[in-house]
Amino acid sequence: MYKIGLTGGIGSGKSRVADFFQEWGAAVIDTDQIAHELTAAGGAAIDAIRERFGPGVIAPDGSLNRRSMRDLVFSDPAARGRLEAIIHPMIGVVTQERAYQAQGCYLVFVVPLLVESGRWRDRVDRICVVDCDPATQVARVQARSGLTPEAIARIMSVQASRKDRLALADDVVLNDAHTTLAQLEQRACVVHKRWCSSARQRG
Ligand SMILES: CC(C)(COP(=O)(O)OP(=O)(O)OC[C@H]1O[C@@H](n2cnc3c(N)ncnc32)[C@H](O)[C@@H]1O)[C@@H](O)C(=O)NCCC(=O)NCCS
Ligand SMILES: Nc1ncnc2c1ncn2[C@@H]1O[C@H](COP(=O)(O)OP(=O)(O)OP(=O)(O)O)[C@@H](O)[C@H]1O
Structure with missing residues (x-):
């Protein structure tokens, strides 16, 4: 199956873009979503986290x-x-299980830390970056979560820079402050068509 690694910084719009691809028939595996499943009540990572960090980090x-x-x-x-x-x-194991079962015109892995991990270049045919300026990332995450700009800046400071992400990109979907959702959809559609055609050629 033709494989895409989709990444971008916090609040860049990865999930929104991945939703478009899914609507248009791609299979999507979201590693952030898997992390949430593993850490929900009864999730596979909970016992190990309690053991390592103590009961204080586990909710009632x-x-x-x-x-x-x-x-x-x-x-x-x-x-x-x-x-x-x-x-x-654990995310790696679940991702692989889901990839075996995936069906669609191509397969998208949504990986926030794709550039940071350094392990994805050989696993996917294309790396696609959802590109956004840092000020807009902060504004979006603040609106979504109510986190302070300082807390958001701390998270961004441990993530790859915009420049490092773009250096690894085969495809870029720009989603900056000036981008409307309609424009984002149009830009996503351009890469979708490109990948569908490459996937068909692959057979
Ligand atoms: C620290 C945790 C509990 C905070 O949870 P919270 O609900 O506030 O955030 P959420 O999980 O929705 O993540 C939001 C965004 O934060 C960023 N982020 C999360 N974990 C990390 C990390 N380890 N390093 C850098 N950025 C990260 C990503 O951009 C992610 O999309 C959570 O992010 C977590 O369990 N992180 C460890 C797992 C991980 O590395 N996930 C990201 C890649 S799959
Ligand atoms: N072009 C846009 N116009 C308006 N709102 C947008 C746009 N792009 C994204 N958003 C909104 O910004 C927020 C962040 O987008 P999204 O959740 O897709 O980002 P993400 O990269 O998946 O973030 P995270 O890494 O935190 O999971 C969402 O509430 C989304 O609806």
Whole structure:
């Protein structure tokens, strides 16, 4: 199956763009969504997280206390490393299982940390970056989550820079402050058609 790695910084619009591809018939595997499933009540990562970080980071309903963990890991790189060492291998296993079963005109992996991980170049045919200026990322995440600009800036500071992401991109979907959702859909459609044609040629 023809494979796309879709990435972008926090609030860049990856999920919105992935939704378009799914509507148009692509299979989509979202690693952020898998991370949420693993850390929901009863999720496969909960016991290991409780063991490593103590019961204080688990909410009364048995799910991960996302706020406590967010405050911890985005101000303490060692703690972030411990959390990632638990969750990332699990995300890898689930991603592979879902990829075996995926059906669609092509397969999109939505991976926020694609550039940071350095492991995706050989696994996909194309890397697509949803590109956005940092100020707009902050504004979108603030509107969506109510996080402070400082908290958002801390998360962005541990992610790859816009320049590093673009350096790895085969395709770019611009989604900056001036981009309307209709324009975003049009730009997504351009790469969708390109990939459909490449996938058909591949046979
Ligand atoms: C720290 C956690 C609990 C905060 O949860 P919260 O609900 O606030 O955020 P959410 O999970 O929706 O992530 C929002 C965005 O934050 C960014 N982000 C999340 N984890 C990381 C990370 N380890 N490094 C850099 N950015 C990250 C991504 O852009 C992501 O899309 C959560 O992000 C988490 O479990 N992170 C570890 C797993 C991970 O690395 N996920 C991202 C890649 S799959
Ligand atoms: N061009 C746009 N116009 C208006 N709103 C937008 C646009 N692009 C994205 N948004 C909104 O901005 C927010 C962030 O978009 P989205 O969730 O798709 O980003 P993301 O890259 O998946 O973020 P994260 O990494 O945090 O999961 C959403 O509420 C989305 O609806």
